Amino acid sequence: MVREGRSLAENVAEDILAMITIDKKFSAGDKLPNENELAARLEVSRTTLREAIRILIAHNVLEIFRGKGTYVKDNRELTMAFGLKELSSFKPDVKDLYEMRLIFEPQSAYYAAKRATDKELERILYYGKLVEEQIINQEDRTDVEQAFHQSIAKATHNEFMNQLMPVLYQAINKGVPLSDSNEEMIRNTLNDHRMIMEFLSARDAEGAKTAMKLHIIHAMRGFGFLED
Numbered sequence: 001m002v003r004e005g006r007s008l009a010e011n012v013a014e015d016i017l018a019m020i021t022i023d024k025k026f027s028a029g030d031k032l033p034n035e036n037e038l039a040a041r042l043e044v045s046r047t048t049l050r051e052a053i054r055i056l057i058a059h060n061v062l063e064i065f066r067g068k069g070t071y072v073k074d075n076r077e078l079t080m081a082f083g084l085k086e087l088s089s090f091k092p093d094v095k096d097l098y099e100m101r102l103i104f105e106p107q108s109a110y111y112a113a114k115r116a117t118d119k120e121l122e123r124i125l126y127y128g129k130l131v132e133e134q135i136i137n138q139e140d141r142t143d144v145e146q147a148f149h150q151s152i153a154k155a156t157h158n159e160f161m162n163q164l165m166p167v168l169y170q171a172i173n174k175g176v177p178l179s180d181s182n183e184e185m186i187r188n189t190l191n192d193h194r195m196i197m198e199f200l201s202a203r204d205a206e207g208a209k210t211a212m213k214l215h216i217i218h219a220m221r222g223f224g225f226l227e228d
Contacts, residue, residue: 009051012044014154015119016056020072022123022150028074032062095225097171102216104164105149108156109196109212113205116155121200124151128197135190142176148193152200152212175219185222192218 006014016032019025032038039049053070056062063073116124127148134141146169153161179185192215199207220226 007051008044009048009055011117011119012042012048012052013055013059014117015042016052017061018120018123018151018154020061022147022154024147026072028072030072031068032070032072034069094171094174094223095220097168097174098216098220098223098225100164101168101171102213102220104161105152105168105216106209106213108153108158108161109200110205110209111158111161112152112155113200113203113208115157116200116203120151120155124148124155124200125197127151128193131193132190135186138180140176142173145172145176175223179219179222182222185219188218188222189215 016038020027026032033041035046035049039046042049044052053062053064057064060073060075062070064070112120112124127144130144131141131148133139134144149168149172150162150165153165156162179189192211195211196208196215199211217226
């Protein structure tokens with residue numbers, strides 16, 4: 001599924017950007033794979049890849065050094081998740097942060113179900129399953145949890161939602177260590193994530209919205225922010 005109103009090259013540019021900002025496959029100063037390898041990985045022609053790279057160069061994401069290759073620029077805005085520096089500098093308490101999640105993330109799941117490209121959906125499901133594995137193996141899942149929710153936000157194709165993510169990361173950073181000591185919260189997280197992924201896979205927008213709302217409500221109840 002290609003996002004309507006966008007060219008294939010624009011969608012490929014979004015995929016490469018996600019590889020940098022969500023998957024963390026490339027960092028500032030890293031060289032991208034050669035043209036043949038990257039085109040094969042993205043399953044597009046070299047012509048389309050070149051156009052996508054031109055788009056990212058124009059947006060200050062990539063740069064080309066003649067005779068050397070294509071590199072990720074040292075662009076601080078990328079590491080700030082597209083800005084919103086003022087909001088990301090706030091230090092609200094956990095309850096405030098989870099209320100923000102309850103306001104925004106269910107609708108984010110709704111639009112992701114409707115708008116996600118196939119590659120974006122694949123990325124969401126990949127990180128969702130990785131979260132599940134890390135919970136079962138009792139590993140720190142903070143970074144992967146962030147990637148899961150960022151992948152959903154990116155699939156909304158709503159720039160403001162993407163800019164809110166640095167704020168919502170604070171909730172994830174604070175919430176994950178607290179919830180890991182609560183067996184009921186861990187069970188709820190596993191079940192809720194599975195529901196979210198099932199509805200997103202089916203592109204059931206209302207189902208995804210409800211599942212995400214329940215996920216956040218379960219967490220808020222576990223922390224004592226909501227009464228039964």
